[in-house]
Amino acid sequence: MNEKDFIELGYAFPRLLKSGEWAAVYPFLFTTGLVVGLNESGYRTRYCYKSPLEAAVALTNWDGLGDPPGPWIKQKGGVERSNPNFQNIPIVME
DSSP states (O other), X not given: OOHHHHHHTTOEEEEEOTTSOEEEEEEOSSSEEEEESOBTTBOXXXXXXXXXXXXXXXXXXXXXXXXXXXXOOEEESXXXXXXXXXXXXXXXXX
């Protein structure tokens, strides 16, 4: 598959990552996903962002290795985990 094929399927900004996988931005009900490992039948995993802009910026600045940058909330598909950068934020109650 190529960039045009993914756009026809409704994915935005598809690009081939350094890792060799295709990734793109796709809307979901409550979040926008940066979907990774695109193929004819779907995707391998996704990172959920609050907005399409955050997901698009992350995709633009990511090479496909490790986790994508930015404030993604949760990774889903095969594995489900929260962004480790948000797990050690102290909560201050006054």
